[in-house]
Amino acid sequence: MDLLDIPIATLARELPGATALFNRHNLSSCCGGNKTLRGIFAGDTPGLDRDQLLGELHTLIAQPVAERDEKNWHEADDHELIEHLLQRYHEVHRRQLRDLVHLAQKVEHTHFEHPACPIGLADHLRNMAVELEQHMQKEELILFPMLSRGQGAMAGGPIRVMLGEHDDHTAAIERIDALTDTITTPDGVCNSWRGLYTGLQAFKRDLQKHIQLENDILFARHLAA
Known part of the structure; x- marks a missing residue:
């Protein structure tokens, strides 16, 4: 069609x-x-x-x-991987969270009496947006420029800070799961609710992949060195 x-x-x-x-x-x-x-x-x-x-x-x-066709990022140099992280994840997360906060507010306002309504989700996503923005700016303004300039030997401290914040982001994802019954769409709900949960699934998948690329490839190679 x-x-x-x-x-x-x-x-x-x-x-x-x-x-x-x-x-x-x-x-x-x-x-x-x-x-x-x-x-x-x-x-x-x-x-x-x-x-x-x-x-x-x-x-x-x-x-x-x-x-599905994503390349093997273990083979990419720092510059290529960083550009991928910035374009595929940093900018995408900003758009995702802006839209998800709007949808969550709409669903909570319209369906607050529904027993499965994710009360508190909009506030949680708003807090996530603030924390993730601060995290990404640290990478964009401090850590990524250091790595791009070949100063990875000096980046151990900032990398460990980012790893700790990644743990916080993982905990925030778990909170989304708790508020949404593991992002399970109830039967018979409106398209806004369905769209919210579809968007949450995409955001969760993206953020987990983002963290994996940084932890297991970019940061791991410099901590090992």
Whole structure:
């Protein structure tokens, strides 16, 4: 089926990140979620950029393939691996958490009486966003430049600080699991809730991979040296 003919509710439910993407373009996958992109583009939707929306959707669709075909990063030098970490994870986490906080607030506000509502999730994600931003800035401004300049022998202290903070991030992921029944979507909930949990699964997977690349490859090679 052509992407244009798939209901946006279906895309939101089955494509990680699609709900947040539609929200950014002021498209609701709840009310009117049976509409297709073809129908939406044929109508009058002020400010909607067809090419941008389709490009972003195709990026989401291609992402799992890119993950399966990911190169062996053990073979990459520091500069290449650092650039990958910055582009694939640092910038992505910033967008993910911004969108997830918005969705979590919406779900908690709308469904606070539902027994499975993840009360406290928005606050937890907001705190994660602050802590992760501080962590990434330390890497971007201090640690990564040191490694790129060949000063890995002097980086043992900063690396150990980052390793400790990675443990904190892992604990924060465990808190997400506790609030969401291991990110299990309840039956019969709305597309915003489904989109939130799909996005959480993608964020969790990305953050775990991010930590693994830094701990087991980038940082390990310099601690060993």
